[in-house]
Amino acid sequence: xxxxxxxxPEGSLLVDYVAGGGGFGxxxxxxxxxxxxDFSRAWVSREIAERNYGxxxxxxxxxxxxxxxxxxxxxxxxxxxxxxxxxxxxxSGVPPDGNGWRSLLKFHAALEISTNxxxxxxxxQRCGHLFCDAQDNYKLYALHRAIHLxxxxxxxxxxxxxxxxxxxxxxxxxxTQLQVDLFxxxxxxxxxxx
Numbered sequence: 001x002x003x004x005x006x007x008x009p010e011g012s013l014l015v016d017y018v019a020g021g022g023g024f025g026x027x028x029x030x031x032x033x034x035x036x037x038d039f040s041r042a043w044v045s046r047e048i049a050e051r052n053y054g055x056x057x058x059x060x061x062x063x064x065x066x067x068x069x070x071x072x073x074x075x076x077x078x079x080x081x082x083x084x085x086x087x088x089x090x091x092s093g094v095p096p097d098g099n100g101w102r103s104l105l106k107f108h109a110a111l112e113i114s115t116n117x118x119x120x121x122x123x124x125q126r127c128g129h130l131f132c133d134a135q136d137n138y139k140l141y142a143l144h145r146a147i148h149l150x151x152x153x154x155x156x157x158x159x160x161x162x163x164x165x166x167x168x169x170x171x172x173x174x175x176t177q178l179q180v181d182l183f184x185x186x187x188x189x190x191x192x193x194x
Contacts, residue, residue, distance in 0.1 A: 005160070025109040026177040028054040028073045032064040077175035084143035084170055087192055091141055091172035093132035094121045101128070110176050111138065129173030137194040142178055143170040146191075167191060 008014060023030075035055040038044040040062075049055045054076050056068035097116050101123060105113040113134045114123040120134035131138040149162035156162065164184040170177055183191045 005158075027052050028076050029176070030055075032066070032069050036064050080145075080170050080175040080177075081143065081172075084145040084168070086141055086172065087144050088140040091143070092130050093136055093141055094119070094130040096130075101130070108178070110171065110178055124171045124173055124176065126176050127171060127174035129171050137192065139169050139179065139192050139194065141172070143172050143175070144168070144192075145170070146183075 030053050032053075032055045035044060035049050035053045036057060039046065039049050039057055044053075046057055046061075049057055050072060054069060054073035056065040056072055057063070058065050097119075100116045101114040101121070102116075103112045103123075103125075104115050104120065106125065107113060110125055111131075112123055112125050113120055114130075115121070122131040122134055122136070122138045123129065124131070131141045145168045146165050147168065148165045152166070153162060163186050164182050167181045167183050168177065169179040169181075181191075181193050183189075183193075185191070
């Protein structure tokens with residue numbers, strides 16, 4: 001018996017054990033051999049390996065097709081750039097000031113606080129894209145895409161629709177996935193978390 005949505009008193013502790021986690025870093029930067037290993041263990045399907053990780057597995061399932069994987073990952077980056085746009089309408093809140101930026105603090109898998117000696121800014125470690133002043137929310141200048149859970153999740157047993165959506169943030173320079181937030185509009189709050 002699986003109950004449908006039920007009210008839970010305020011202050012209750014809810015524990016939900018799941019088989020996997022959200023992961024760390026951009027899925028298309030994961031080692032293709034690690035994805036192949038997951039495929040051989042039946043933890044990841046061929047479809048998920050290609051769609052989420054950009055890894056193309058040979059027909060026999062025993063090797064990665066390196067050139068097809070490189071091409072698939074380039075295609076994913078281009079698609080990300082085409083399907084997303086910055087929340088603020090701009091991809092940077094920092095005026096360009098040459099190449100004199102150096103790293104001060106790596107605070108994220110792909111982002112750092114950098115300085116040019118006069119200003120501190122959030123910068124992509126992979127491509128050097130400058131997002132904004134270090135005090136601002138980088139997500140306002142990242143490429144953003146919202147995907148409703150109905151598009152990516154199997155249907156609920158109850159038949160009810162999902163009430164949330166993924167908010168995906170990407171570097172405008174290299175299309176590296178920076179963050180995925182789950183947002184439920186009916187619960188209120190700010191969709192662009194900081």
